[in-house]
Amino acid sequence: MTVKSEQTRQLVAGVALRMFREIGFAKTTMRAIAAEAGVSVGNAYYYFASKDDLVQELYLQVQAEHAARAAEALKDAADLTSRLRATLHTGLDAMAPYHRFGGDFIATAIRPTSPVNPFAAGSTAAREASLDIFRTAVEAAKPPAPKKLRSDLPELLWLFYMAVTLFWVYDTSDGQQRTRRLVDGAVPLITRGLSLARVPGMGRILDDFLSLSRSIRG
Amino acid sequence: MTVKSEQTRQLVAGVALRMFREIGFAKTTMRAIAAEAGVSVGNAYYYFASKDDLVQELYLQVQAEHAARAAEALKDAADLTSRLRATLHTGLDAMAPYHRFGGDFIATAIRPTSPVNPFAAGSTAAREASLDIFRTAVEAAKPPAPKKLRSDLPELLWLFYMAVTLFWVYDTSDGQQRTRRLVDGAVPLITRGLSLARVPGMGRILDDFLSLSRSIRG
DNA sequence: CCTCGAAATTGAACGTGTTCAAGAAAACTA
DNA sequence: TAGTTTTCTTGAACACGTTCAATTTCGAGG
Missing domain, CATH: 1.10.10.60 (Homeodomain-like)
Incomplete structure (x- = not known):
């Protein structure tokens, strides 16, 4: 049936x-x-199985919407700065209809036992799908990101995206323009920061950062 | 009566x-x-008024405990690295008894309408008390932190503390030792990163970062 | 000591998310 | 087709957070 x-x-x-x-x-x-x-x-x-499961359904739908919009927007974005900006903005676009509901959504998602929790072991598939959007943004970028952190970058950017989402939930400005400005301001800072990876003397601290970040995740 | x-x-x-x-x-x-x-x-x-209000009571108590422990531990910590480490570890100590409850606590606290929400306008007093612990850690440090970001540092470190707390909630390792290692690894990275503020060529990007951070908060 | 208004206390009642024994409908087997 | 098993559907029931009209207890003024 x-x-x-x-x-x-x-x-x-x-x-x-x-x-x-x-x-x-x-x-x-x-x-x-x-x-x-x-x-x-x-x-x-x-x-x-629960009301939370319906939130999970919502999460999947928003994510699919994000993936579709990002794929479209990334077509005419070559450098990492515009690719990252496009990825983040399309993410905000996909969430927009649910802003009034953001607080409850986040409260549900953040509970370790929740099926929606993006960090939890259970929802690996959903997280991977979301991560893939950032992988695409990084991998096809021209010029490419510094070799040293290329493999870690998607996860770190995804983490930043989570932080932006949290900010967005609390953003009561008209159309959440404050969050838009945060993205526009932060993205060039991030890409400029990345190019610092190449200046001498920076290598050691970056290595330490990456090794800490890996040991924490692994 | x-x-x-x-x-x-x-x-x-x-x-x-x-x-x-x-x-x-x-x-x-x-x-x-x-x-x-x-x-x-x-x-x-x-x-x-609600079950959430009892969580607020818990939050205040944990915070008072943190302040007391931090004050004690900061007595024999001069440099910023050890002061920051002490502040973070005593914070984790204060929370420790409630770890199994951390998920629900965070879910309650993160809801924008919650009386416990540390970012919300309502709980300014509680947040200021928590911030003060980090202000003390930074202000009395010898050698002092770079002038340029000394005033912003407490808030940024407090934000890092929030992130550590979130990590701690999800940390199921014995006694949350994983979080302890995160603190021990991240703190020297932070202080080393701060000293970069003084190397030439770094000024502009740091200025941009601080101005973004201020515009976002203000 | 008595009176009266305020503070404190009670427990039944409401609407909520969730469960589950029971039954109806569909699919399958022979 | 008839019988059987699986899938789907129902609505009453449960424990929960929360509310509130009613009641009791308290402290101050006469």
Whole structure:
């Protein structure tokens, strides 16, 4: 009964995500989702083990949107600065409809036991997909990033992206323009900082940084 | 009825914090707290507007503990490296009893509307108290930190402390030794990085970084 | 000592996320 | 087709955080 089943699943997910956007996380109760979708509460739980699982669904959808937008924007961006800027801005674009819901989203995602947690062992697939966007941004850049940190760069930039997301959640300025300015200001700083990797005397401290960063992750 | 009233408040808070430590956040229900303290549920709510408010109480207590331990440890630490290391380690010491509860704590604290949120406008007092610990660590350091960023340093280090805390929450290693090693590795890197502020050619990028950091906060 | 307003305390009630035994519908087997 | 197993669906029930009208306790003024 795969097809009808998938229909119900999509129906519930669709209703839930729309309600998340329109009335926020707290007001979107499981009972309201079920009622709006025309199914029973228990049936919604048959497809989504918890309300957090619906957030996971949202996370995947936003991520897919980010990947699509980034791929498009990266077509005409050659140097790392513009590639990175494009990647971050498209990420913000993908999240934009859910800003009012950002606080609850982050609170859900950050809990170590959450299925959405981007750092947790469970959601490796989702994190890898997100990381891939940054890998693409770095790998195809011309001129290329310094050899020494090319392999670590995607993860570090992804971490920066997480920090930007956190900032965005707290950003109450119109259209989150403050976050946009943060990105525009920080990206050139990052790429300029990267070129410092090549100046002599810098090698040792960079090596130490990379080795610490690796030992922490590994 | 100030005295009896304060007694009840302390009783509820004490029971709650002990239960948080012993059985975690989720299992510590308001009903269980009330029962254990020998009061009614409604009475607990008379003193604490929400369960989150009890987390706020915990936050204040941990912070006071941190301040006390840091003050002691900073007595025999002169250079910035050891002062910073002491400040961070005493912070971890103060949190230690609540590690199993860290995930829920962070999830509560990170919600923009939470009274505990360290970034939110509401909890300025709590954040300032925490910031002061880092101000002390920086200001009394010998030799002093580079003039140019001395005033920004406490806030930046506090931000780093927040990041370390986040890492600590996810750290499941024995006694969170991984976080300890992160601190021990990162602190010398930070102080070495600071001394780079004085090498020529570095000035411009540092200025840009500081001006971005200020414009973002202001 | 008595009275009265304020402070403190109670517990039932509400809406929430989640569970689960029961049943209906579909798919499969012969 | 008839019987059987698997998948899907239901809604009542549970424990939770939180609210609030009612009640008790307290302290001050007469």
